[in-house]
Amino acid sequence: MSAPAPPHYTSVPAWAREPVVEPVDHAGTSHSVLSVGPDGAAAAAHWLDALGCAGARVRHHDCADAAQAVDALETDLADALVGHRVLVAGSAQACLAVRAAAVRAGLSDAELRVAVTTVDERSVWCVHCHATNSAAAELEDVLACAGCGRTLLVYPHVSRRTGAHLGFMVDAEGPA
Amino acid sequence: MSTVHEARGVTHDRSRGHARTSPDLIATFPFPFPQTTYRYSTNVEPGRAAVSTPAGQWGEAVVDIDSEYHHELAERARILAVDPSRYAVLPHMHVAAWDAALDLMRELALTHPDQCDLTLLERGARPTYRWRNDLLGIDHTFVLGDTDTLPPEHPEPLGWIAAQVQEDIVLLDQRDGVLYGDAGVVTFAADWSFGFDVGMTFLEIHGPVPRLHAEGVITRAHEFLKRLEPGEVYRRTNWTLTVGRRLDVSTELYPEWGPDREWVQTLDDEDFGRLVHLRVEVQHLIRLPESGAVMFLIRTYLLPLADLAGVEHWRLRTAEVLRELPDDMAEYKGIAKYRHRTADWLLAH
Amino acid sequence: MSASLSLVVLDAVDAAPGVRSLSLADPSGATLPSYTPGSHVVVEIPAGEGRERPLANAYSLTGESLHPDRYSISVLHVPHSDGGHGGSAWMHTLGVGSQVQVLPPRSAFAPVRPASRHLLLGAGIGVTPLVSHLRSHARWGAPVEVLHLARPGQGAHLDDLVELGGDAVTLVHDRATWLTILRGRLRAQPMGTHLYTCGPAGFMDTVVAEATVAGWPAGRVHLEHFGIDALAPGEPFTVGVDGDVLDVPSGVSLLEALEEAGREIPSLCRQGVCGECRLKVGSATGLLHRDLYLTDDDKAAGDCVMACVSRAQPGADGRSHLEVLL
Ligand code: HEM
Ligand code: FES
Numbered sequence: 001m002s003a004p005a006p007p008h009y010t011s012v013p014a015w016a017r018e019p020v021v022e023p024v025d026h027a028g029t030s031h032s033v034l035s036v037g038p039d040g041a042a043a044a045a046h047w048l049d050a051l052g053c054a055g056a057r058v059r060h061h062d063c064a065d066a067a068q069a070v071d072a073l074e075t076d077l078a079d080a081l082v083g084h085r086v087l088v089a090g091s092a093q094a095c096l097a098v099r100a101a102a103v104r105a106g107l108s109d110a111e112l113r114v115a116v117t118t119v120d121e122r123s124v125w126c127v128h129c130h131a132t133n134s135a136a137a138e139l140e141d142v143l144a145c146a147g148c149g150r151t152l153l154v155y156p157h158v159s160r161r162t163g164a165h166l167g168f169m170v171d172a173e174g175p176a
Numbered sequence: 177m178s179t180v181h182e183a184r185g186v187t188h189d190r191s192r193g194h195a196r197t198s199p200d201l202i203a204t205f206p207f208p209f210p211q212t213t214y215r216y217s218t219n220v221e222p223g224r225a226a227v228s229t230p231a232g233q234w235g236e237a238v239v240d241i242d243s244e245y246h247h248e249l250a251e252r253a254r255i256l257a258v259d260p261s262r263y264a265v266l267p268h269m270h271v272a273a274w275d276a277a278l279d280l281m282r283e284l285a286l287t288h289p290d291q292c293d294l295t296l297l298e299r300g301a302r303p304t305y306r307w308r309n310d311l312l313g314i315d316h317t318f319v320l321g322d323t324d325t326l327p328p329e330h331p332e333p334l335g336w337i338a339a340q341v342q343e344d345i346v347l348l349d350q351r352d353g354v355l356y357g358d359a360g361v362v363t364f365a366a367d368w369s370f371g372f373d374v375g376m377t378f379l380e381i382h383g384p385v386p387r388l389h390a391e392g393v394i395t396r397a398h399e400f401l402k403r404l405e406p407g408e409v410y411r412r413t414n415w416t417l418t419v420g421r422r423l424d425v426s427t428e429l430y431p432e433w434g435p436d437r438e439w440v441q442t443l444d445d446e447d448f449g450r451l452v453h454l455r456v457e458v459q460h461l462i463r464l465p466e467s468g469a470v471m472f473l474i475r476t477y478l479l480p481l482a483d484l485a486g487v488e489h490w491r492l493r494t495a496e497v498l499r500e501l502p503d504d505m506a507e508y509k510g511i512a513k514y515r516h517r518t519a520d521w522l523l524a525h
Numbered sequence: 526m527s528a529s530l531s532l533v534v535l536d537a538v539d540a541a542p543g544v545r546s547l548s549l550a551d552p553s554g555a556t557l558p559s560y561t562p563g564s565h566v567v568v569e570i571p572a573g574e575g576r577e578r579p580l581a582n583a584y585s586l587t588g589e590s591l592h593p594d595r596y597s598i599s600v601l602h603v604p605h606s607d608g609g610h611g612g613s614a615w616m617h618t619l620g621v622g623s624q625v626q627v628l629p630p631r632s633a634f635a636p637v638r639p640a641s642r643h644l645l646l647g648a649g650i651g652v653t654p655l656v657s658h659l660r661s662h663a664r665w666g667a668p669v670e671v672l673h674l675a676r677p678g679q680g681a682h683l684d685d686l687v688e689l690g691g692d693a694v695t696l697v698h699d700r701a702t703w704l705t706i707l708r709g710r711l712r713a714q715p716m717g718t719h720l721y722t723c724g725p726a727g728f729m730d731t732v733v734a735e736a737t738v739a740g741w742p743a744g745r746v747h748l749e750h751f752g753i754d755a756l757a758p759g760e761p762f763t764v765g766v767d768g769d770v771l772d773v774p775s776g777v778s779l780l781e782a783l784e785e786a787g788r789e790i791p792s793l794c795r796q797g798v799c800g801e802c803r804l805k806v807g808s809a810t811g812l813l814h815r816d817l818y819l820t821d822d823d824k825a826a827g828d829c830v831m832a833c834v835s836r837a838q839p840g841a842d843g844r845s846h847l848e849v850l851l
Contacts, residue, residue: 007389011380029712029740080716083740103375106639106717108352110742127369127427130261150431157383161375168369168427172434173513217800218818221793268639271665296556296592301664303591320591321665351637352744392820399817400798405631407558410794465559466591466661468635 011158012139013099015116016092022113024050028085030057032076034069034098036090043115044089066094070101077105089115093123093134096163103160124154125164132164142170194421197483198243203232205479207490208413208456214497216387216505218396223409223460230487237287238409238460239280239341240475245311248342248364248423255363255424256335261371262363262426265334265347269359272347272469274320277333279464279471280341281307309340334361344474346370347464348378348401355401355470357381364423364476366416366455367430367510386504406465411458416509417518418455421478437513449482449525452518454494481518485525495522529569530557534623535595541681543602544650545617548588548595549625557593560586560630562661563654563721563749566596569626570612580612581758585653585723585749586630587682589660596627599681601650634721634749636661641717643667644710646732648674648724652682654749655723659689669693672710674703674728707732711739723749759813762837762845773836779804779847780832788851790832797834804832807848810840 005014014020024031024047031051035044041062051058061072073086086107088098095114102112124133124143131147139156145167152167159166207229226236234240256262265273284292291310297317298304306317318325323332330336338345338361346360355378362370373381378398379389388394404410418425419436440452460473485491498511498519506512536548549566551557563585570580588597600616603609619625636643636658643662645655652673662669671686671694686694697703714720720741722732729748736746758776765771766788773782780802783790793799797816806812806828814824816831823829830847837847 008383008386010383010389011376012383027737027740027742077716081712082714082716082718082745083712084716085740106641108742108744110744125372127372128429128431155384157372157380159372159375160377160380166369166372166427169431169434172431174435174438218798219793220796220799222795266639271638299589299592299594301589301660349638350635351639396798396817400794400796403796405629406560407629465561467638468561468632469638 006156009139009156011160012156013096013158015114015119016096016122016158017119017139019092019116019119021046021115024054024087025085025110025113026054026056028056028111029083030080031059031085031087032073032080033058033060033087034063034072034089035061036063036066036069036088036094036098037117039117040088040090040094040115043117044087047087047089047115066090066097069094069098073098073101074105077102077107085111085113087113087115090117091121092116092119093121093163096123096158098163100159100161100163122154123162123164124152124167125159125162126150126152127166127168132162133167139165143167194480197480200243201477201479202483202486204234204240204242205229205231205477206234206413206456206458207487207493208415208454209493209497212493212496213500214415214505216385216391216393218393218400219412220397220400220410220461221412223411223462230489234458235411237283238411238462238473239283239287239343240458241284241288241311241342245342249312249339251423252361252363253339256361259371259428261428263335263338263361264371264374265332265359266349266375269347269349269467269469272349272359272464272467272471273332273334275464275467275469276345276347276471277337278305278320279462280337280343280345281305284309284341312340314340334359341473342475343460344476346472346474347467348470348472350402350468350470353402354378355398357472359469360472362426362474364474365426366414366418366457366476367425367427369427371428384508386508401461401470404461404463404470406463408463410461412461414457414459416455417511417515418453418478420451421453421480423476423478437510440514441517445521445524448517448521449485450480452481452514452521453478454481454484481521481525485522491522491525495519498522529626529628532596532625532627534619534621534625537620537623540599542679544599544681545602545619546587546597546599546681547616547619548597549627550595554594557596558629559592560590561632561635562590562657563634563636564590564630564632564657565634565654566598566630567628568598568612568616569628570615574611574615576611576615580610580615581628582612582616585634585657587653587656587685590657596630599650599653634723634747636667636721637719637747639717640719641668642715642719643669644714644718644720645669645671646673646707646720646722646724647671648728649676649679650681651722651724651728651749652680652686653723655721656682656685656689658721659686663689670710671695672697672703672706674698674700674724704731704735707735708739711736711741719745719747721747721749759836760839760845762847764837765807765846765848766851778833779830779835779849783832783849790851792833795833797831800831802832803829805850806830807850809837809847810842810845811838812836812847813838 035041063069126145129148135143137154150169153170155166157166281294285294293308295306308315344362348355349358382394419440456477458475462471498515532549535550540546565583565585567581572579584598603613647655677698761774792802800818813836815834837845839845
């Protein structure tokens with residue numbers, strides 16, 4: 001395990017800093033398993049085994065990208081009943097995007113489990129031009145905004161509703 | 177002053193400072209330093225109590241109207257027109273939005289009975305009210321929960337009331353033992369982005385602030401807020417420095433106002449004293465009855481050093497606090513580059 | 526500790542066997558503070574007539590929560606043989622014009638506003654907070670479903686349920702039928718539903734157990750415990766300061782007692798959160814901290830208290846005393 005999170009990373013889930021596989025919640029009575037990309041599919045295989053052994057009702061969606069997973073989730077939730085659980089396997093970026101859709105649909109943290117395969121890529125929302133960038137970046141790295149060209153700091157501040165990190169201009173004040 | 181404007185290419189002079197500060201802004205300034213040093217604490221106290229200062233007093237009203245009323249409301253309208261993301265009401269917050277509107281109307285009527293009045297015309301499940309605000313020429317009858325009865329230019333209760341008070345408003349929903357910042361109108365943010373933070377928990381919102389978490393300040397505040405009951409009103413103050421009379425120092429506009437932190441260091445003493453402002457937020461915390469939401473009001477006051485120095489106690493105390501402030505806090509507040517010059521300026525004037 | 530309201534009984538009716546419904550109003554007819562649906566009030570019941578000490582009973586508010594001209598409560602008489610302490614018996618003696626002291630409404634059972642649907646599960650007198658939820662849901666048009674268990678001919682507020690909830694209300698009179706329906710309904714709620722339950726402890730235990738089996742996460746299940754979460758007035762104790770001994774009666778804080786005696790103690794919140802009123806303790810028979818400020822280590826050390834909320838507790842000799850160092 002890596003060092004404990006700095007105390008001010010309150011909005012960054014631990015799994016967006018370090019890959020982790022959370023266990024199946026067997027208290028659930030039905031489950032949506034969403035896997036994103038080949039690595040996600042591999043990570044979800046353990047869950048599918050565990051759920052299969054338990055004879056649980058499972059809807060599995062093998063998705064090419066996060067957008068497809070969000071669509072699949074929204075379709076499943078439209079007729080899901082309380083007791084349902086959601087499991088997402090893929091990159092932290094994909095898991096954050098699917099969590100955001102789950103939050104918007106009123107799911108609680110207790111109803112979502114993740115298997116994170118990599119934390120290399122992040123979505124970074126530019127607070128100045130409102131473009132969302134997707135880039136390989138660590139927390140507190142900088143990147144050039146695809147929308148406005150400003151150099152953005154990837155702030156350790158993550159939105160529940162979009163899954164993006166806050167990005168703001170790092171050199172706005174001019175000479176230090 | 178005009179040379180300063182030209183040098184910075186600034187077109188609207190209000191953001192650069194008043195030529196002369198209206199006396200009521202000094203008399204009602206909520207001076208924020210009870211002690212010679214400043215540290216973060218869960219500094220909440222019951223609201224509605226007047227506090228005397230050497231220049232006058234503040235604190236009796238929850239919703240405060242001063243000589244900047246019309247100007248600040250125009251400024252809010254302008255900002256919202258340019259950037260609608262300063263307003264957000266997540267779908268489940270519509271009850272809280274009505275609650276907030278009613279509560280703020282009651283507060284306005286309480287402190288300005290001659291100009292403002294809220295009359296309950298009809299009780300019941302969907303009460304009918306008449307709201308009068310002579311300051312803005314409003315006289316309107318509406319039905320709780322029925323947006324069709326609101327003025328067409330403000331078809332939503334939170335937007336309507338935000339156009340009538342100088343306070344920024346955040347509404348926090350409480351569920352499963354956690355407070356979520358799920359609605360609000362924030363046009364005068366001091367270096368944060370409401371549009372980004374909306375939907376976050378209280379603890380997540382405070383993530384970027386140094387010291388708070390290690391010292392337990394924010395978890396205590398959370399526990400306190402969760403127990404707040406309807407009718408209880410608490411308040412706290414917060415402060416920083418701002419270059420120019422600029423209310424909107426949101427992260428959104430950082431590229432616009434960030435350079436001021438460098439530029440301010442190049443000013444001569446006279447301009448420095450006019451342009452550097454002590455910025456104080458009086459924040460009220462109120463539990464709303466019908467929704468159970470917590471309403472967080474942020475009222476921003478700006479006073480130039482030149483006026484601050486006119487009050488001996490304020491001059492010395494502010495200098496003392498600024499000198500002693502630990503580096504990490506000065507850095508977070510964005511005043512590291514000019515706080516020592518500010519302290520020196522105060523001591524020399 | 527908020528100041529109590531002095532109210533008079535405006536209306537008193539026997540609503541069902543053993544249940545008396547009271548309307549409490551301001552003597553001047555003034556509008557009372559609005560409250561959050563699901564709130565309760567705490568009624569102060571004086572000592573005497575077999576009650577050794579004053580009691581404080583919590584009752585859910587059943588009437589209109591917005592700009593109320595009265596607070597409506599329904600009191601089930603709990604006889605001594607069922608563990609009653611004489612409070613509900615006293616409440617049943619109240620008639621029109623009787624005076625009562627009431628702590629302002631407190632909310633500990635609020636509807637979850639983001640819920641896409643609300644499932645209300647009550648039994649017997651546990652109907653009371655659910656009626657106020659139902660009023661609010663009717664006001665705001667929130668989807669709702671009610672399953673209520675009441676003995677035949679014995680339910681209070683059943684007419685309110687039907688009036689407010691219409692077809693969404695199912696009334697059941699026997700437990701076996703109730704359990705069958707409950708199991709079905711728990712498995713048919715759209716994602717986003719929250720459930721609320723109020724009734725006898727055994728009833729609520731069953732609801733929680735059945736919901737858990739049906740896969741409900743704890744965060745979607747809400748119970749009304751009738752807890753009095755307000756800081757209780759506490760027992761009297763004495764405080765020693767610089768050789769003086771002061772009495773701190775029930776309902777008065779250590780901070781207030783010291784201030785009354787002319788001592789200046791810094792304070793801000795008076796709620797045990799800000800840390801301003803911390804006092805050094807020399808010795809104490811026992812300490813009841815109740816604050817949110819001190820760490821567990823501080824509390825274990827026993828050498829400081831927060832004057833606004835903390836109290837002395839009795840020691841081995843039954844005496845409650847505290848020495849503070851100013
Ligand atoms: C008793 C309650 C509260 C306490 C003790 C508290 C404390 C603080 C402190 C000490 C700071 C740092 C300020 C500075 O150095 O300039 C801060 C920042 C902030 N507070 Fe609070 N606060 C409280 C309530 C709230 C509430 C209810 C909100 C609702 C949204 C809020 C939103 C913020 C935001 C957005 C920031 C800026 C964070 C950033 O840098 O992104 N606060 N607070
Ligand atoms: S006055 Fe705030 S802890 Fe006692």
